[in-house]
Amino acid sequence: MSDDPALHSRRPLTLRFDIPISRTREFWDGLRDGRFITTKCKNCGNVSFPPQADCPNCMKGEFEWVDLGRDAKLLTFTYVQVTPASFVENDPYIIAIGELAKGLKVLAWLEGIGPEDAKLGMAMRIEFRASKEGNPYYVFVKA
Amino acid sequence: MTRVAIVGVGHSKFGKRTDVNVAELAFESIKQAVEDAKVDRKEIGNVVVGSAGGWYEESLPAVIVNEYAGLNSVGTMRVEAACASGSAAVKAAYNSIVSGETDVAMAVGVEKMTEVDTLTSVELIGRAGSYMWEFENFGMTFPAYYALYAVAHMNRFGTKEEDMSRVAVKAHHYGAMNPLAQFQKEITLEKALGSQVVSWPLKLYDACPLTDGSAAVILASEEAAKKLTDTPVWIRGVGYSSDSANLSRRNDYVGLEATVAAAKRAYAMAKVAPGDVDVATAHDCFTIAELMAYEDLGFCKKGEGAKMVREGQTEVGGKIPVNLDGGLKAKGHPIGATGVSMAVEITKQLRGEAGPHQAPIRNGVGLVHNVGGTGHYAYVTILSRS
């Protein structure tokens, strides 16, 4: 702490976002059912990850859900030891970017191994988790 | 289209500035810039304030800063391009002159990052990407973003942790010569290599600090510049680009495509080549970022960034001196101020006023490279004495 005089403002602002997911609802429901799916444009065939209802390629809004499978290859990773304020209760974690069989990439935690055992190019599999609030999410594990 | 010159510069002391609030901090630079340009404040038709904000108490920095500096009823806006907000402010001020809207404009960059606790700052920067897909569930941090690039770069090109540490040693070497820098102390390679791991492979000494600071530049049209100064520094090229919010949508992780695109545009506009540049600032929020910048700016081939620093090619006496003000690493990185600070540094270099860390100037050309986020935004600005 500095010795300089300061007005110690203490009007905490708590940010709790209710983020709309109605347009990608199937994706989140899929995670609960053990399916990793995303959006494919019916007009141009563009497949997006993260999923989005409006095609970034042709701007049309007609899409279907396609299964991405669960296999991935490790492209790069880091081992986060200094975590953000809202993750201070977490142990250090590995964040990885994996490439799926269809070429799309996904960023997620790599669980179940230590950083010394993470090797670029290694095979991984997507698994499903729920946060303590009950929100579904996905992680990589070593295949 | 008129040419545009930098005719006045101002720069605060960078560091943990518990002695001033955000308006007082910005004022330090504004006052210096106005005095340096010897311009009447009434002549300034546009004040663009670059600030990312969120870590200090004011929500509307532009009007807070202008009111404190007596810049009443001036045209103004606050701009955000993450860590490139300062360059975005310079670009917006430049545009207002090129368009004929005003003859004199000012870009002010200011950030106050240490009024909140450190982990809250870490959180706010970590959210600067895709909050929904990469922060909410995975707790990305700023070092983590660049660490993902570092691991890929090490794997592809054989870049070593020592090479990254060498960038930090260089930054501190020059920072020690800059009285406005946050850290003015040399460090050893051993100290950098042995520092605490933040997000492997990046360590404390691979990372820029949290910083309070401000910088300001006053820009003028050719006609106005000729009346105001004998030492105008011309903005010859401005290139800017961006990349996906989600890192998962990037093509590769060994360079920043936004930098490559911005540099290409800036070089073309200025009609200069990388080899013409006498001195540069490269965006070294992390040491790996500086190595990638050498490559992406065309100072060397892709994959040879580490070789540049090993051979001392980016020190004074090398092929192209980079970050002689200490860079973000040692000078400090007040997010919104950084791009303006870089423009101040290169202006001083081209005027021959950089003091102990002056680079030899042959062609009279300098380059400012400023990245927002992890190549989410990139700005390259080319300055010239002629």
Ligand SMILES: [Zn+2]
């Ligand atoms: Zn489409």
